[in-house]
Each structure stands twice: as structure tokens, then as C-alpha cells.
Amino acid sequence: MFSIGKLAAASHCKIPTIRYYEDIGLLPTPRRSAGNQRIYGDRDLLRLRFIRHGRELGFDLKAIGQLLQFSALDHTASNHQHSHQAEAIAKVQLAATYSRIARLQSLAEELELMLVNCDESNDHQCQVLEVLANHQLCQHH
Amino acid sequence: MFSIGKLAAASHCKIPTIRYYEDIGLLPTPRRSAGNQRIYGDRDLLRLRFIRHGRELGFDLKAIGQLLQFSALDHTASNHQHSHQAEAIAKVQLAATYSRIARLQSLAEELELMLVNCDESNDHQCQVLEVLANHQLCQHH
DNA sequence: CCTTGAAGCTCTAGTTACTAGAGGTTTTAT
DNA sequence: ATAAAACCTCTAGTAACTAGAGCTTCAAGG
Ligand SMILES: [Zn+2]
Ligand SMILES: [Zn+2]
Ligand SMILES: [Zn+2]
Ligand SMILES: [Zn+2]
DSSP states (O other): OBOHHHHHHHHTOOHHHHHHHHHTTSSOOOEEOTTSOEEBOHHHHHHHHHHHHHHHTTOOHHHHHHHHHHSGGGSSOOOHHHHHHHHHHHHHHHHHHHHHHHHHHHHHHHHHHHHHHHHHOTTOOOHHHHHHHOGGGOSOO | OBOHHHHHHHHTOOHHHHHHHHHTTSSOOOEEOTTSOEEBOHHHHHHHHHHHHHHHTTOOHHHHHHHHHHSGGGSSOOOHHHHHHHHHHHHHHHHHHHHHHHHHHHHHHHHHHHHHHHHHOTTOOOHHHHHHHOGGGOSOO
């Protein structure tokens, strides 16, 4: 039985974010005090921590919504079916993560090259600006 | 002298995106035909390609706006000062890229671990769901 | 009991970089 | 002359929050 402020502190999640999760249906509508303030229980804290942990691991809210359904936190007991679906979502996330890494690595190489060439140009014809103006000068994409 | 459609085709940029860049001031307001349709020239194409190339390299629009100012495309001639500023922006971008890579790599490791542990669990206590519910089970963050 | 400051409430709007669609006009080609 | 393609403006939607205005409620001290 705690207020939204306590819930926020216990979950490392900001108050407006908690209300936002409620708005979009990720958190259930909590009961209210006589004066209309939200009251939460332990179950809500577990659910919110699950959501935040999912976010830290890079899942989007839609995926987290599905994962919650597969978990015991969404009142239907979890079973083997659900576990397999959860794994499928995690695999998609992993693949997306690898492809982002690959893309960022090629960008980093390109940027490094620009900067190195800047240093080596003796009349300093700035390679950052030159390359941006002309994609032909790129090596990696 | 070409229409917005031709400009889009020549720059691999969608039409609404071109109008959006105009709205936010990244592209100058073009002159118009008698019937109010936009007319562009070669200069606009160079500028738009610069912008798009910057986006492909991961710069945000604010950084690209600055880079444009430093470049010869923004009618003030480029000079050494400008080159140094351009390099500074590229260095910031490079650092941000490396830190994103590092973060994604730790996430990928965590996801891999979850999936491996799922496979190894003989009663299949789904580790994806377990880990999400309990950050203590994480190794990497 | 009363007061005051902290915490909570709702609602709106802003962030980033676009994208989609409605409903109307102009161009281009036959 | 007509019809299709391209263009116009304006609004709103995307993801996941965050900030602020203006008002109400709660908790603690005197
Ligand atoms: Zn340079
Ligand atoms: Zn390139
Ligand atoms: Zn599993
Ligand atoms: Zn964790």
C-alpha cells in the first residue's frame, strides 16, 4: 500500500512515466484514496519493475506488453506455450540488437576515416565536410 | 530546374521529408511556379544530398544544420575555423556511436545468456521471463 | 485545530524525424 | 478537352516519455 511517489522511488521510474504506463494500459488502473490519489500494492511494483527491466534490455513497450502476458504477473499462469513465445520475442530483440551494432560499427569506421583524413590533409581540405558533400568518398556504405 | 518529385528521386528522399526540411529551415524556401508548385535547382540538390548523407552517418538534424553552415553550401565560404568546428561535431558523433555500441553489446550478451539458460533449464523455467522479473539474475548491468 | 509545504491530481503540449491521409489544384500528355 | 499523374496545404500519428500550469489533498508541527 503505497503512493505513486513511493512506487516511483522503489522502481527507479519517474512519476509521469507511471501514469503514462497506466494510460496506455501497461499498468492496471489502481484503486484510489478518498481524495483521489493512486494507491499501489506489491504486485504493481513487481509489474513495474518487470516493465522497466524490459526497457533497460531494449525491448519496446509492445514487446513488453506481450512478455507480461506470458509471465505469471498477468494473472494467467505461465505455461510452456508462453515460454516459447517469450523466447521468440527475445530472439527478435537479439537479432535487432546485432543489426544495430553492425550498422553503428560501419558508421564509426566511416567517421574515424573522415577524422584521420582531416589530420593528414596538409592544406586541411576538411574531409568531414568533403565526405558529407560527396558520398563517393565513403568507404563503408 | 526541377519539381519536388524529381528532387526526391535524385536524392533518395521522400517528398514529405523535403517539405519537412523546408518547414524547419534546413532547406531554403524555393521559388514557385505560376501554379504554386516548388521549383528547385542544382544547389538545392547538393544541399539535400548533404543532409541525407549526414543522416545516414547518424548525425541529427541540429548537427547537420551546423555542418551546413560550416560548408561551402551555406554561401559563406568555409575556412579553417569552420573545419575545426566540423571536426568537433564529428568527434562528438563518433563518441556517441561508440557508447551506443558498447551498450548494445552488453544488452546482446544479456539476451544471449537468457536464451542459453532457457535451453539448459530441464524443467524449462523460462529464463527470459525469470530474468525480466528479477534483475538480480542479470550478469551484465 | 490549523496551517503550511510537500506531494498528488488532470490536461496540454513538446521532444525527434519523419510519414500518412484527406481533400483540393495544377501539370502533362493524349 | 479530358483524364491521369503530380502537386498543394493541413492535420494527425508514430515511440516513449517529459515538462509545466493550475488546482487539490495529505502529513506534520505548533
Ligand atoms: Zn577537417
Ligand atoms: Zn556515404
Ligand atoms: Zn524460456
Ligand atoms: Zn538486468
